[in-house]
Amino acid sequence: MDFTGLGRFTAYKLNRPLTAQERSGKLELDKPASAEPLDWLSVIKINSSYLELVDRWYSIRGFSAWMGLLLGGAPTAAAVAFFLSAFGEDDAAMLLSVIAIAIIFAILAVFGWYGFFLDCFRKTHYPIRLNRRTRQVYAFRPDGTVLQAPWDRLFLCAVKNELTMWQTSEDVRAHVLAEDGKTILDTFTLAYPTLGDRAGLMRLWEYIRRYMEEPDGVEKNYRLTETCMPVDGRREGLVFGLVRTFAPYVKWPIMQLLASPLWALTVVGRWLAMSTSKVPVWPAEVEAACQVDPGDPYQKDWRQNGKYGFYELGWPAICFVVGLAVVVASIVWLLSALM
Structure with a gap:
């Protein structure tokens, strides 16, 4: 699990110079990064004024809880x-x-x-909002405060993170630099594709870059986005928690079944995390700066989500029941063996 930037032991390192990797991985706003942009289930809502995204930890919620x-x-x-x-x-x-x-x-x-x-007793998620009109970016920090920075002054770069157990992850990091242009004062992760490699990361980055930079970026992203995360002003429900947990392996149903005990526990942990956490609320000044025009034709949030198909919800629900049954049976067997 990748908890980079979250908690005392994995917090982002600040008040330091840019590394060689960050300088070499700098991303340019005027250069397309992929021919196939993808939102990677990162969008909360999109409209002509702003794009709101989930944080890098949203996709793995639940595992750390259980x-x-x-x-x-x-x-x-x-x-x-x-x-x-x-x-x-x-x-x-x-x-x-x-x-x-x-x-x-x-x-x-x-x-x-x-x-x-x-996971628990925190915020349900830490949203990031990119205002296309004012060119401002807002990001909830793990401590509940909000970072604000001009989009055009952020130092954006693709970085690789060294995790435990010889694992790595990649993300697009957004740095707020000091006047010297090299000292990092603040930072947050702008793009993080679950199970994504560098190519997948560039697809998500291009989705974000296109929204902010291209004249038709709003329309193209609006048409591309199929599912918005149902956390706008509300907690994620148990059903979507089930869908989101199994979603990364939706093309591999047998793998979902084999891993069902682990993911069944994660679904329960995700529900516990969401139930005990508070829904983030943007400050009034942020909402005032992000007004949406009445009748905006490019508004989309969870309310426009379509119905889930069998492989999106039906099969994961079956796997959840099977996995939970295996977990319960294992606990009963263990207790009987100890007694």
């Missing part, structure tokens, strides 16, 4: 049990051993709960 609950809950119970067993222990060596084990479990629990709170 994993953190598992890795935090079990060690917490074990730590409490060992601490309680230490009371009344007369043997000094045994007492120290029990306390040491309890401390180890407590440390493991801290890491588990850290992961849980990366």
Whole structure:
């Protein structure tokens, strides 16, 4: 899982110079990046005034919730049990051993709960809004504040992130630079394609670039966008959480079935994360600067989404039930084996 920029340990590094990779990966606003733009299920809404996108962490919501609950809950119970067993222990060596084990479990629990709170009791998402008319960009930070910067003064670049377990990811990073033109004062991820390689990233970047730069960018993007994320002023529901979790592998139904226990847990975790988090609200001054003309022919949000087909919802629902059944059966078997 890629949590780059989210949380204490993966926060963006600021007040530093641009790296060689960032300078070489600079993106030009007047140069098309792909012949096949794609929104990668990133759009919340689009109109002639602005384009609103989800953040880089939206697609993976849910995984950290259930994993953190598992890795935090079990060690917490074990730590409490060992601490309680230490009371009344007369043997000094045994007492120290029990306390040491309890401390180890407590440390493991801290890491588990850290992961849980990366997903839960936060914002449902951290939207990014690009105003085509005023050329301003607004982005919610993980702490709930809003970054504002002129589109034409952002330093935009494609970067590769080194993750754990020898994994990598790629995204388009937007930097706010100091007057010296090389020191990063603030930053956010503008484009992040789930499971996308560099070519996929460039397709998403071209979708964004075209909207902001091309005379017919609004019309073309409006026609290209088929599904908007249903989080405009509302929480994502359980049904769409199911659709979104299974969506990256919609062309591989057998893989969806094989991975269904993992993704069933992620769907439940995603629902928990959304249910405990607050819906972000743009400041009044941002909304005032982003007025949409009455009768704008290029308005689109989740209300215009079509009906989901069998492979978008029906098959994922079957996989969810199968996966959840496997999880429940595994828990019952494990408990019976321990008792």
